Amino acid sequence: MRINGKKIIRYILGVCCLAFLIGSGFFLASRSGHLKNESTVSKSISRQTRKAHSQKISLVGLGDSLTFGQQDPTNRGGYVYLIKQKLQKNYDVKVTTHNYGKTGDRTDQIQARLENDPAMQKQVSEADVITMTFGGNDLMQVLQNNFQLLFNNKLSSIMPQREKQYQQKVESLMQTVRHYNPAVPIFVISVYNPFYVYFPTVTALQKYTDQWVELTKKMVTAQPRVYFVNVNQRLSQGQYLGKNQTELKKQSKMNLENLSSQEIEQTLNDHHEKNVYLSSNDHFHPDLKGYRYMTDQLYKVMMAHRTTWLNSETTKR
Template identity: 40%
Template sequence: MSRLKKARQILIDLGLFIGVILGVFIIWQLFMPRPNQIQKTVISTRTSQKRINTKKQKTLQLVAIGDSLTHGVGDESHKEGYVSLIADQIKQVTNHPVKTTNYGVTGDTSVQIEKRVRSQKSLQKKLSKANIVTLTVGGNDLMTVLQNNFFELNQSRIIAGQKKYQAHLLTLMTQIRKYNPEAPVFILGVYNPFYVYFPEITGMSKAVAEWNKTAQAVADDFKTVYYVDSNRMITRGDGHFVKQTQSLAKMDSTQLKKTLAANENLNPYISPDDHFHPNHLGYQRITKALWYVMDAHKQTWD
């Protein structure tokens, strides 16, 4: 090949090489993000992350309404019983801060709780902003029916009391829904605090079971209202019972007090101060039952 042809071939090859380089450069320029595009992408990513973090930090408003169990009577730690415990559980699992407002009043029946919901402006305001509502109710209604017939339970009186309780609970739930139609409501059932001391009084356990059926039925009548079975977590304690030399029902008050004092630790979940309300361990058990139901319906409040 002559020198001229070789030079010409070199020029052609060089041109092709330069063309390829230019092509790659042009394509690179077309598809490579500009600095402002990179900045926008970074800002967008940070904004998305910020939104995620904001969601995680949303403060949940928990409004607790009810009787002495919401108040936390019997809790030797003096930390509002299950209310503070369930708030801690929510924080631990979801990372959401939780603000609780406690409207528990010792001794209140369903009628009295409903009256407070209907008349207290501060309660109504808090309730309207609640993400979660808990309710303890029914124990005092039941004890009102049983107080004069504890050892000889009148079945007809219990049935009549149950019907009244159902009507009152329906009215109460209607009032709660008036101020907050959407937030899930968790109704905690009642339990038999005397079971380990009076296992022979089967009517008491039957009355508790019927009361809880009523709460379950009312819960089923409303959207996002759930029943929590506290009875099975508290009533039977650790499975031991009072060693009786005679029927507790036939003891005089002095004998009864001595027997209860000697056996005060048989139900480790009931306060020895009154043999009625849960102690701190008892409230932990109630919280466990509550969380089980709350977790199953997490989509309604998280």
């Protein structure tokens, strides 16, 4: 039998080419799958690495009932809890909070607690961020002790001296905090007038609240790495902020000094004069809506100064 050499060679070459193509296809498919697996594993490792290297932030809240979270219906600690959740939701961070708010504390009482509580001192010294609320009980003390002067429009005769005393207390408190932690950013949240919506014609209440807020702002922002969070207008005026308040004042049952305690309570419970940012239980402290507003304002100021507490390599979620 005659053998055609050229045909055999072409046949062998054809088989080899086919085998090569099939083999190449299998290799590429396998390689592709292998690369996909590598990619999946790589992403998984990356996520685990990010989680393991998330920035850890210790946030310490110092202050009065607003830091404590009085009237927070969730009983989780008001804005201190909420700011933790907001930061962890938006950034690759692990936030630990320590809440040292105490209902009823004046500025000097907050300082005394810090000076006499070693555990509190330790947490403040190790904090990456400090938030503070103070001044509200100081102002309430002045108003309560001089109620008659307030409604006779003579409170101006004593306010300069009371403001000077308050200023000294704030300076002393801030010095004490800085003694334990000289460098970290401090965010101070303002007071507000909880009675405005209920008694809008008592303009002296808002006048002296505004002065107290401005005095606090002036004192704290004069210090390095201390930032002011102003919640006064919204929490004072509630849903009436930016609206015509003539009708609100017409509806008011003032004159307050002529009302009995029962009539005052009825006014506070009047749905038409209710401040939706404050608790209906005591008409004084924020409700959940109010604490969320405080948290949003705090977050904005923290973001404006994030280089003081957030690592540059920390990523957004």
